[in-house]
Amino acid sequence: MIAFAVPWALVGLLAAALPVLLHLVQRREPPEVAFPAVRYLEDATRDHRRRLKLRNLLLLVVRTLLVIMLVLAAAGPTVARSGIGDHQPSALVLVVDNSASSAAVRDGEMMLTGLATAARAVLARATAADRLWLVTADGIARSGTRGELDARLVGLTPEPVRLDLGAAIAQGRDLVQAAARPGEVVVVTDLQRTAVTDTPGEGEVLVLRPTAPPSANRRVASIESGTQPWGRDGGRISISVAGPDTIPLPVTVAIGGRTLREVLVAPGASSSQRVPAVSAGWAVVRASLPPDEFRLDDTARAVVRVAPPAPVRWNADDRWIGAALAVLAAEGRVRIGDGVRFGAIGPTASIVMPPADPALVGALNRTLVARGAAWQYGSPVLGDARTDSASLLPSRESVSRRLVLEPIGADTQVLLRVDGAPWLVRSGDLLLLGSRMDPAWTALPVAAAFVPFVDALVTRASPEAPILVAAAAGDVVVLPDHVSGVRRDSVYTRVEGGARWRPNEPGIHYLVSGADTIGAVAAHVDPRESELARAADGDVRSLWRGARVEDLERGPRIAFTAGSRGDLRSWLLIAAALLALTESALAGRVHQRS
Structure with missing residues (x-):
């Protein structure tokens, strides 16, 4: 690609029209009067006139080219030499994508091995006068000599983190711009589609990527251990897997290093498994797939806390709360005791509901202030609304009556909302509900999600909650x-x-x-x-303006092209000198003939 040091000088190309205009003016000939005495010379001079017109036309072309050559030389054109010969001192930022996906294996070789080899080939073209940086998945730009950065590449291993290639290119462009010399960003990557993001700015970018298609991948998508803590009789976990098809995959379930069982789970579905009793304390549940080409996601872990059930007290008049807590007590999730107070403010952790009598709201707010709460109850709101989906309450339940929860301090945390407004909030060891757990206020007490919701509230409020x-x-x-x-x-x-x-x-x-x-x-x-699928080259060029995409073998040979540009001015001046000599010779011949 040709670039110009003084592009505004190209306006001078308009001067190339001057020889043409002068030629057209000179073609105007005065009228001729033929005398009988010279008519016999017409045949003799007709051939001479043809030769003279041809020389005039050649003179026009030469003069026009001479003006063009001089204007182009003044604009200072340069052209990339694509790896031919040495390059002038340059700035190069080498981005090597050693993110988690580079640990994938293809044809018995880890992806990072080929990437590091190509990156070292790029560094091999560097000279002592170049400024060099190496950016890897940790996001740190490390400057150094060719030897120092090459040593880092020799010991490079996959990092189990994600690299945003768009952000890395933006970082590299900033470094090149600050270096105040020609430069480029070279990205050596598996070009994972999910890592290719938009980046602002412009600048030379060379992308080196493999040509072999990526491997198919299956993974443990999630493992959830449910509400914590577990009782001594264990609990349930939910496992889901992902893959390119719907063939069920064998998943090995283990806890605390002890294998429990192997279950089949289809991609896109989940499997709920009962985990038996374990000793009190902390335990790790693990779900594993058979190893494939990308092993970093073949195992997922969740931690569980095993502890005695939380002690809870509640008002006997709150029959819906009492019924739910009775179910949880029968399952060993809670026990009666002075721990969490449900329905009113107690001396320790409490789950507070608004009073049924509006006249008592003021007294409740004064008690909340005395406890140092960052929330208080406000005006009533009537009308059908829905809870927003959240981890505490995934289903959207109807709420017909509530009180506004108003923040009055800094320690404010919203756990659940109704139509975007706070409905369940936390301040220290206090949880405040915007509605009473009564069908006259909300349909939640008669919904299937009520008992799990009460369980989650007690867990959140308990001082022992992990x-x-x-x-x-x-x-x-x-x-x-x-x-x-x-x-x-x-x-x-x-x-x-x-x-x-x-x-x-x-x-x-x-x-x-x-x-x-x-x-x-x-x-x-x-x-x-x-997700190992590779981005299309066209998508890369549209997102990263000015980017060139090459394979890992050819790409290193065209690195440093931003600093390897040939200056065309000397060639243009030589061509202009030859054209000037030609013009002089032709002009002399035309003058003599004329």
Whole structure:
């Protein structure tokens, strides 16, 4: 591709029309009068005139080309030499996609092996005068010499995180622009469709990708351990898998290192499995598929907390709450005791409902203020509405009567909404419901979701309730305020409560507060990394303007083309000099003949 150092100089090409205009003016001949004495010369001069017209036409072409050559030379044209010869000092940002998908195996070789080989071939073309950076899946741009970056590529391994290629290219373009020299971004990737995102700006981008089709992949899509904590008699887990077809897959279920059973699960469906009693404390449930070409997503883990049932007290007048808690007590989920107060404010954790008598709302609000609550009850709202779907209540239930929940402090957390407005909120050890659990207020007490909802409320309110978070490796997790450390296997990392933290490895990361384990983060491979389908070259070029897409073998040979450009000005000036000599010779001959 030809580029111009002074593109505005191309306006001078309009001057190429001057020789043509002058030629047209000179063609106007005065009228001729034939004398009888010279008529015999006409035949002799006719051939001479033809030769003269031909020389004039050639002179016109030469002069026009001479003007064009001079204008083009003034514009400073350069052309990419595509790997031929040395290049001028350049800036190059090498993005190597060692995200989780690079661990996929094709024809017995890991994808990252071919990517690293191509990346090293790109670095081999670098010179000591080049500025080089290496960006991998961790998102850190590391500068260094060719040898230093090559050493990093030799030891490169797949990272179980996702790499956003659009963001990496934007980062690379910023580095090239700051270097104030010709440069480009070279992306060596499996070109996974889910990693190709839009990126702003412009700049040279060379994409190197494999040509072999990606492998088919099957994965454990999710494993859920239900409401926590479990009782001593165990609990239930739900497993789902994903794949390119609907053939059922064998899934091995294990807990605490003990294999329980193997079940068949069809992609797109889920299977609920009963897990027997385990000892009190923390346990890890694991669901595994037989290994395939991409093994990082063949196993999924969930953590469970096994503890005695939560003690609960409630008002005998709340018959719907009493019926639900009686069912939970029979199942060993709760027990009667001074722990969680349901329906009113107690001295400890409480689940608060608005009073049936509107005259008591003011007294309740004063009690909430005295407890330091960040919410209070407001005006009543009548009319049919629906709860918004959430993990606490997946079904959308009808609500005909409620009180507005108004924030009055900073410690506000909305757990469930009705038509977008807060309906279940948390402040410290208090949960506030916007409606009474009565059919006159909401249809929830007569719905099938009521008992699981009450179970979830008690679990959330209980001081013994574990903090369980599921996140993709590399994603940001906001830690609870009272967390002081994170422990994975035997490695303990001190953290600050309320801080943003990233689990960089799949697995179970336990949350520690002082000497107590209060929760866990179950980190898994980002599901987008499991979709190995490759983006089309045309889609890449449309998203990344100026991008060239090449295979892993040819691509490295055309790297550094942004700094390997030939200057065409000398050739244009030589051509202009030759044209000037030709013009001089032709003009002299035409003058003599004339």
